[in-house]
Amino acid sequence: MFKFASAYGLARFHRCRFYLDEPYMKILNATFTINITFLNILKSEYLTLSGIGYRDNTACHYSQKLMLPNSIRYLELTGYWQAYRYFINYTDELRQQFTFRPNIIQTIAPFILQELKGRILCQPTCIHQNQSNITLGNIETTVKDQLDLKNKLRELPFTLVGIHWRRGDMMRPNKQAYGHTVSSFTYLQKAMNYFLEKYTNVIFIVTSDEKNYCKNIFSNNSKVIITPDKFTGEQDLAMLTVCQHTIVTSGTFGWFAAYLAGGDILYDKLSPAKNSGLERDCPPSQYYPPEFIPMRR
Structure with missing residues (x-):
């Protein structure tokens, strides 16, 4: 949930789209009414991307650099991403995403x-x-x-x-x-x-x-x-x-x-x-x- 929330927050902040891998989507959708069609890219499109940067956040450290304009082109999140400031401005939207089935x-x-x-x-x-x-x-x-x-x-x-x-x-x-x-x-x-x-x-x-x-x-x-x-x-x-x-x-x-x-x-x-x-x-x-x-x- 933290990783999804951080990815969602970063995508909304930078006005870009994001790809949620199928196993993650399956887990989340079993419990919540996730709807990211307005942000999501298809797997076929994701597989054509090159130059993806990988960033590991194994705990709760917030990086202000990621919030700078044009700081993200292609970024894949690994780790936990348990820093609330990546998504706190989109709380109402995330509560909607995390609505239980x-x-x-x-x-x-x-x-x-x-x-x-x-x-x-x-x-x-x-x-x-x-x-x-x-x-x-x-x-x-x-x-x-x-x-x-x-x-x-x-x-x-x-x-x-x-x-x-x-x-x-x-x-x-x-x-x-x-x-x-x-x-x-x-x-x-x-x-x-x-x-x-x-x-x-x-x-x-x-x-x-x-x-x-x-x-x-x-x-x-x-x-x-x-x-x-x-x-x-x-x-x-x-x-x-x-x-x-x-x-x-x-x-x-x-x-x-x-x-x-x-x-x-x-x-x-x-x-x-x-x-x-x-x-x-x-x-x-x-x-x-x-x-x-x-x-x-």
């Missing part, structure tokens, strides 16, 4: 709408029915597409905050030696309190690569909904992007969930580890846009 949205909608439906009736920790014009019968759990689901969620008397808590692979010794960190529960509590103090009727939607761990941690928290184990990565990402705000731990999954969702975005200031190889390769100032809010654990 209706079949993915239609599989997550019944889950989240039913969960919220159950919180509207009067319970000690829930919202009393007379506090809202919403009634159980009015909540339709079938949707057409992503916009339809977002509109339905906005009509409900809740503030939805997505959390992606990445743990699994980040706990490997080689990952930690490089500078990857696992955000603590203390950080999440502090970030959650930020939203509880700022907004009303907050519900947290938690996704993770260790959902059983999350279930144990949040077992007594009625304000937390954890997505089902059967949800795929695509479904979890879609769930986060229809929330109004986001709490980010580490990894690009949470970064893009927050970028696509918008709203208030909190991230762990202690990720990556200070003075680590990852911090040198991926400086936070070039990885996190200014609207992402740093928060210490």
Whole structure:
């Protein structure tokens, strides 16, 4: 997603076209409604090009030189390209490109709408029915597409905050030696309190690569909904992007969930580890846009 976004941003900035290799297009199109026909060149045309320059960006370093007039003729991107400034001016367009396919949205909608439906009736920790014009019968759990689901969620008397808590692979010794960190529960509590103090009727939607761990941690928290184990990565990402705000731990999954969702975005200031190889390769100032809010654990 970062590489596509950077290529898209560079093409739009320089008013040129770009070619997305078929395997990449197939992967992206399986999840999103990508439409780059106004920018794309055909494979037959791409194969006739000569003098292509290759530029590797293995992490998050931004090159101002690439943004100079006439700095690009033919350029092929390799590596990760995780520097937001290549594409930040085209956020609205990229959110449109990264719109989830209706079949993915239609599989997550019944889950989240039913969960919220159950919180509207009067319970000690829930919202009393007379506090809202919403009634159980009015909540339709079938949707057409992503916009339809977002509109339905906005009509409900809740503030939805997505959390992606990445743990699994980040706990490997080689990952930690490089500078990857696992955000603590203390950080999440502090970030959650930020939203509880700022907004009303907050519900947290938690996704993770260790959902059983999350279930144990949040077992007594009625304000937390954890997505089902059967949800795929695509479904979890879609769930986060229809929330109004986001709490980010580490990894690009949470970064893009927050970028696509918008709203208030909190991230762990202690990720990556200070003075680590990852911090040198991926400086936070070039990885996190200014609207992402740093928060210490």
